[in-house]
Amino acid sequence: MSQTRPSQAALSSGEADTFAVEAGTLPVVAYAPPVAADAFRGAMARVASAVHLVTTDGAGGRAGFTASAVCSVSDGPPTLLVCINRSSSAYAAVSVNAGLCVNTLAHDQSGVAAAFGGRTPMAVRFEAGTWTTLVTGAPALLGALTAFDCRIVARHPVGTHDVLYCEVVALAEPGDGHGLVYADRGYHTVPLGAAPPREAAA
Numbered sequence: 471m472s473q474t475r476p477s478q479a480a481l482s483s484g485e486a487d488t489f490a491v492e493a494g495t496l497p498v499v500a501y502a503p504p505v506a507a508d509a510f511r512g513a514m515a516r517v518a519s520a521v522h523l524v525t526t527d528g529a530g531g532r533a534g535f536t537a538s539a540v541c542s543v544s545d546g547p548p549t550l551l552v553c554i555n556r557s558s559s560a561y562a563a564v565s566v567n568a569g570l571c572v573n574t575l576a577h578d579q580s581g582v583a584a585a586f587g588g589r590t591p592m593a594v595r596f597e598a599g600t601w602t603t604l605v606t607g608a609p610a611l612l613g614a615l616t617a618f619d620c621r622i623v624a625r626h627p628v629g630t631h632d633v634l635y636c637e638v639v640a641l642a643e644p645g646d647g648h649g650l651v652y653a654d655r656g657y658h659t660v661p662l663g664a665a666p667p668r669e670a671a672a
């Protein structure tokens with residue numbers, strides 16, 4: 471699909487909500503000016519997202535952060551993408567290490583999410599959970615709903631963040647908790663199937 475560039479008059483009148491998409495090419499170029507960052511954050515606050523801990527270990531050191539900007543890219547090969555703010559304290563380690571683990575949190579793990587959500591020293595963050603490793607050596611959280619151990623295969627800077635493409639090389643045994651989502655700047659439980667209530671494992 472291809473659309474023509476809107477006129478300057480359309481841009482100034484606010485009607486320019488169209489953008490050009492060249493078939494098969496990236497990036498998509500928006501001709502309308504971007505919305506304000508705080509308006510975007512307000513809109514994103516209305517989007518319920520699964521909550522993950524992204525952890526890493528290796529020559530760059532052990533680190534982790536809470537992340538909602540994680541999604542599936544492909545199952546051939548199984549690939550996730552993870553967005554990390556380059557100003558975060560975990561970035562130095564993530565930018566050096568070859569692997570990371572995406573730990574998807576269960577309903578009773580919002581305390582771990584808070585510990586990894588910023589401003590807590592890295593060593594203290596890891597006291598909030600019990601850990602194992604899978605293949606890459608990145609910490610995998612016991613009691614998580616699931617964990618994707620990954621090799622980072624590509625990194626693309628976009629705005630304030632790096633987008634990491636991560637090939638999944640191992641999976642943890644699925645946990646039995648309910649889901650945890652972040653929305654309206656708070657944590658909420660999402661009932662999952664017949665998942666039984668359980669003791670917190672982390």
Ligand SMILES: Cc1cc2nc3c(=O)[nH]c(=O)nc-3n(C[C@H](O)[C@H](O)[C@H](O)COP(=O)(O)O)c2cc1C
Binds near residue numbers: 558
């Ligand atoms: C629910 C939630 C989701 C978050 N998602 C992301 C994310 O996807 N990417 C990211 O870089 N930071 C994300 N953050 C922020 C980081 O966890 C962390 O707070 C931030 O990187 C600053 O941490 P620092 O004190 O280690 O520098 C999220 C925080 C919360 C609470």
